[in-house]
Amino acid sequence: MTTTTTSTTTTGGFTDDERDAMKERLKEVRGKNDNGLADLLGKIAEMEDADRVMAERLHILVGDAAPGLAPKTWYGMPAWAKDGKVVLFFKPAAKFKARYATLGFSDSAALDDGSMWPTEFALMRLSTADEERVVALLKRATA
Amino acid sequence: MTNTGETSEGFTAEERAAMKERAKEVRSKGKKNAGEADLLAKIAEMDDTDRAIAERVHAIITEVAPELTPKTWYGQPAYAKDGNVVVFFQASSKFKTRYSTLGFNESAALDDGTMWPVAFALTRLTADDEKTIAALVKRAIA
Numbered sequence: 001m002t003t004t005t006t007s008t009t010t011t012g013g014f015t016d017d018e019r020d021a022m023k024e025r026l027k028e029v030r031g032k033n034d035n036g037l038a039d040l041l042g043k044i045a046e047m048e049d050a051d052r053v054m055a056e057r058l059h060i061l062v063g064d065a066a067p068g069l070a071p072k073t074w075y076g077m078p079a080w081a082k083d084g085k086v087v088l089f090f091k092p093a094a095k096f097k098a099r100y101a102t103l104g105f106s107d108s109a110a111l112d113d114g115s116m117w118p119t120e121f122a123l124m125r126l127s128t129a130d131e132e133r134v135v136a137l138l139k140r141a142t143a
Numbered sequence: 144m145t146n147t148g149e150t151s152e153g154f155t156a157e158e159r160a161a162m163k164e165r166a167k168e169v170r171s172k173g174k175k176n177a178g179e180a181d182l183l184a185k186i187a188e189m190d191d192t193d194r195a196i197a198e199r200v201h202a203i204i205t206e207v208a209p210e211l212t213p214k215t216w217y218g219q220p221a222y223a224k225d226g227n228v229v230v231f232f233q234a235s236s237k238f239k240t241r242y243s244t245l246g247f248n249e250s251a252a253l254d255d256g257t258m259w260p261v262a263f264a265l266t267r268l269t270a271d272d273e274k275t276i277a278a279l280v281k282r283a284i285a
Contacts, residue, residue: 025154025158026153098249114272115267115268116275122258123258127257
């Protein structure tokens with residue numbers, strides 16, 4: 001006798017959120033397209049309010065402070081790339097049900113400072129001071 | 144027939160390897176005390192630069208946060224509280240990045256205003272870096 005499991009059940013392995021992120025990544029890689037900006041805006045529009053407000057501001061800050069970066073999506077997250085390589089990404093809090101969103105920089109970002117420097121930041125919201133900090137990071141990252 | 148080392152359209156070989164390791168970890172959950180042995184084995188496999196950093200990080204974390212449980216997470220050294228990973232080390236060779244990463248998850252109490260660092264690039268470990276890491280880990284579990 002067989003029973004079918006529901007599609008939302010997590011069998012001993014990855015969480016549903018992890019599976020979703022992997023599927024989105026596969027879709028991105030297979031469906032290479034030139035609609036990076038549309039993809040990014042689409043993902044931002046789908047977010048819950050708190051995440052969306054931060055992502056929208058971040059998108060504006062990137063456009064101002066690092067206009068050389070190209071918008072795209074990466075594992076279903078908004079990301080900004082140089083020469084096809086992701087330089088920074090925004091992970092909404094809801095993505096993996098975390099208590100904060102994350103602003104992450106890849107090793108294509110020139111944030112180097114000695115032998116140890118921050119590459120990812122938790123974000124509860126974006127205060128004016130945070131925006132200034134993000135702008136400074138963006139400028140250094142793409143310097 | 145495709146070569147096994149080749150990336151067909153999709154995930155990179157490194158991404159696939161990390162996923163496989165994670166799946167194996169979840170399935171073997173319950174086999175207790177395998178955690179630290181797994182972690183030390185992973186460190187031993189690293190190349191010299193990564194291994195030197197990972198060994199020091201392991202020594203610092205076990206000293207300042209003995210209550211954290213060593214384990215592996217996506218095939219990398221990690222330290223957990225109540226089953227949740229608090230802090231993890233990602234070797235530079237893992238995803239071929241130009242530095243290793245020390246990352247904290249949301250169960251780490253590093254909160255500071257509305258924006259605070261949760262992951263750090265490490266190219267080597269100076270005495271100052273070691274103090275910074277010890278302070279971060281202490282705050283994380285405070």
